Amino acid sequence: MNRAPLGLRIAAAAGLLFLHLPLALIFLYAFTTEERSYQFPPPGYTLEWFAVAWNRPDIWAALGLSVRVAATATAIALVLGTLAAAAVARSRFFGRDSVTLLIILPIALPGIVTGIALRSAYSLADIPFSFWTIVVGHATFCIVVVYNNAVARLRRTSGSLVEASMDLGADGFQTFRHVVLPQLSTALLAGGMLAFALSFDEVIVTTFTAGQQTTLPIWMLSELIRPRQRPVTNVVAAMVIAVTFLPILAAYYLTRDGDRIAGQGK
Amino acid sequence: MTDPAALSAVRFRGVSRHFGATRAVDGVDLDIAPGAFFAMLGPSGSGKTTCLRLIAGFEQPDAGSIEIFGAPMTGVPPYRRSVNTVFQDYALFPHMTVGANVAYGPMVRGVPRAEREARARELLALVALSGFEDRRPAQLSGGQRQRVALARALINEPKVLLLDEPLGALDLKLREQMQVELKSLQRRLGITFVFVTHDQSEALSMADRIAVFNEGRIVQVGAPDEVYERPQTRFVADFVGGSNVVEPDAAERLGLPRGLYSLRPEKIRLGEIGFAGTVETTLYQGAQRRVVVAVGSDRLAVVAPAERGPLPVGSAVRLFVPPGAAHRMEG
Structure with missing residues (x-):
């Protein structure tokens, strides 16, 4: 194994430091005794903010809403994303490439555009803001994540597996259940986790589609403006990092060794 | 077998299958007798695999009709x-054990677990893989995977077993061994086997009947020796065993009545009598030498036994074409 040149190693270390030092500061100031302004180094360390955060009902409400939105958006994305992937990967039809582009577009589109578009659509259709308006907003980009994972796996799965199943007497549903779904399972799990993480920390689309409701990221944004009990925000941020990082890590490990072509047993 | 009223295992009448402008299968009539070991032989893109997929039901004909046992x-x-x-790539389910792969057919048909597992063990014994039930397909060699695929396909007791290039992925020694095993398996089970291959020697040695495909059509159907000895067209003569195709002008020079002939390289004798020629290329093949001899403006491939000694390029030889060696073909 070749060692990278010194300059490159310094640059990489600097890059990593730049990306991760702010995250470390979030954790550090969750323990500070100074609640109004941040100074370095913190004047003292305490665990009281964890207790404070634990006893704040507004945090629990925001967390509950965020979890419910993320779970629902992910569930919708799993169903629709898988169906779309199956259609695109397995068959050829008129306008297939356009459909592919339309499915992927929401993740390339700036969140602010998606947000404004949904907000105008809701007001035009006289739909009041609710839990479901947030869910629909999040589902637009969650579907993309699931779709991308599923379509990549389907392309790597040998088409003759499906034919073999049908040949042996399984109808479409049995083939899906016994052959296609097991092939897709890790890809769907990974896609679902990524979708959950994306939804859980989404701010931009949510501000346009939430009305009076507060998801956890929105709560944090509004909390930063207030000068009291600022470390509570850091406590919550640290929790959010944990909640979103673990699924992404799991998703990475689940899809990492899926690179061989399933069913090409030669 | 020759009785036209007898029920065919597989019957094609005017079957066509088009992909866009490509006529993959173009007006094919075909009768496969029950219990036959039938080969569909042809170069890639000749329509043989599409025919197999039409029998399996993965493709539907654009025209014509297909019957299976009536x-x-x-x-x-x-x-x-x-x-x-x-399947050519065996298509074993990678997430299932060998036993579950073999038992898949009965499983989707709702056969109870104990019964289907017993049946899978029987089938694995049939293909000499007893005790492999709990392995994964990824842990098997190519030859073992093929046996699993065979056991899985046979567990439903099909009336017709289709094999798509069954030996294509195996090395030479294993291929020869599997040829013998497939043949004896077919004889024991009495099931109609239909297999697709582009390898003429495989078709000749395994099948009891061969259909030669070219450009979406069947150009000749017959027993292996019939197809080999008496090709009906220039394509069959050339594709099955690399026969000399003798054009009408050249036929006259060889003293034959004017017409198109197929002349097997192994039927021409190199000796003291006959037409004078010179060796142009020579290819040592172990038991024999395949040489191309120029006779005037004509080129003839000849197979000579190796013990005849080396035939250096440029050496003068004489070719003797025994009476009846050349087979006259249609157009």
């Missing part, structure tokens, strides 16, 4: 046909 197959999906397939 039952029309129009609109019948693959899972309702008493036909099973051994």
